[in-house]
Each structure stands twice: as structure tokens, then as C-alpha cells.
Amino acid sequence: MTPAWLASDSVYYRVLFDAARAGFDARPSVMVASVCAVVVVLGCLWPRQLSEMAGGLLRRELTAAEARALAVGLGGCGVLLSLLLARLDYSRYENLRIALQQHRYVTVEGVVSSYVPGDSARNIPESFSVGGRRYAFRAGSVTDGYKGTFSRRSDIRNGVMLRIADVRGIVARLEVRDSSSFRTP
Numbered sequence: 001m002t003p004a005w006l007a008s009d010s011v012y013y014r015v016l017f018d019a020a021r022a023g024f025d026a027r028p029s030v031m032v033a034s035v036c037a038v039v040v041v042l043g044c045l046w047p048r049q050l051s052e053m054a055g056g057l058l059r060r061e062l063t064a065a066e067a068r069a070l071a072v073g074l075g076g077c078g079v080l081l082s083l084l085l086a087r088l089d090y091s092r093y094e095n096l097r098i099a100l101q102q103h104r105y106v107t108v109e110g111v112v113s114s115y116v117p118g119d120s121a122r123n124i125p126e127s128f129s130v131g132g133r134r135y136a137f138r139a140g141s142v143t144d145g146y147k148g149t150f151s152r153r154s155d156i157r158n159g160v161m162l163r164i165a166d167v168r169g170i171v172a173r174l175e176v177r178d179s180s181s182f183r184t185p
Contacts, residue, residue, distance in 0.1 A: 011177060012177070012178040013163050013175035013176065013177055013178060014155075014175060014176055014177075014178045015173065015174070015175050016146075016155055016156075016174045016175060016176055017145075017146045017171070017173065017174040018100070018172075018173045018174075019093070019096050019097060019100060019144055019145055019146075019170075019172045019173065020097045020100050020101070020172075020173075022144075024089070024090055024093045024144075030082075030086075032078070032081075032082035032085065033078070033079050033082035033083070033086075035078070036074075036075045036076075036077075036078025036079045036081075036082060037075060037079065038075075041075075089144075092144055093144040096144045096145065096167055096170060096172050099167045099172065100165060100167070100172050100173060104167070105165040105166055105167045105172055105173075106165075106166045106167075107163060107164070107165060107166075108130055108131040108133050108162075108163070108164040108166050109130070109131055109161075109162070109163045109164070110130045110131035110132075110161070110162065111130070111159060111160070111161055111162075112128045112129070112130055112156055112157065112158055112159065112160045112161075112162055113128070113129045113130075113158060114127070114128060114129045114134075114158075115127070115128040115156060115157050115158045116128070117154060118137060118138075118148050123138075125137055125138045125148070126148035126154075128156060128158075130162050130164060131164075133166070135164075135171060144170070145167070145170035145171045145172055146171035146172075146174050155176050156176065160176055160177065161176070161177035162174065162175065162176055162177070163175040163177075
């Protein structure tokens, strides 16, 4: 809560995260497509090894041509699947960006409490409470919203004033109150 004696237009926030500015992260989709492409290449370069592996599963020996066809088929399906997943990921990101633009979010504003710094090595999620809502972020989680800092230095800590644009539980924008005395218009 902002004290009554402090005019709302004199409170400034600094943006820590904005999904619309962060852009779309295509790395997971690219990694899956790359693995599938490697399967195609390896299957074409070493059909005998693929034939032996697949032969154990199919309980019959595959010819080199069958092994190549299997590699191309599996790799091709994998590439198509990764493209489909990339499209779904982009669609999710686009919906979040549009929700921000159209102001279809809940503004959660308040003082941070119960802050727990995240530690990806020990699988401890970064978490905190603001305005009666609890937020938690795991390293490596797939989300288009704020993912947490997972570093020693964080602008988020107990007692800091935050403003969050919450789109169905996803932190689409995260702002911290700027306490510096010098501001430019």
C-alpha cells in the first residue's frame, strides 16, 4: 500500500522484466530440432550401427537402406514435431504479449515478504509474496513470464516495493520501486 501522504504520481518504478520486451525464446525448440537433425545425419552416415540398434528392438536385421529410411523418417518427424512445438510456444508468448498491450492483467502491488533466493544447484525455487499472492520460479522452467534471477545479486528482497502485471499467474511485467532521489522526466 502506498501511504496517503505520498502522491501516486511521485512514485517511480524501474522495469526488471517485461515479457513484451524480452522477446520469444526459441532455444528449446531449436535444441530439439538440432537433436533430430543429428539423428538424420548419423543414421545416414552410419546405417550399420543404426541397423544393429534398431535390429535389437525390431528382432530382425535391417538393411542399410531400411536403416537410412528409418533415420530420415525419425529425424524428419522429430523436426516437424519441434516446429509444431515452437509454433505452440510462440503462440503462448504472443498471447502474453497481447494481454500486456491490451491491459488484460491484474496489477499486484505491494511490499515483498517471505523472499527465498533461488538455488538451481539445490533445486530451490526463488519465491516471494506480494500483495497476498505467492510467486515461485524454478530454474529452467518453461514460461514466457519472469523466470527468477537465480543469482547472488537480486533487486528483489524483503521490504522492497514491487508492481507485477499478473496474467493468469504468470508474471508478465515486474517492476521495482525506484528509490533514487534524482529522476529525469
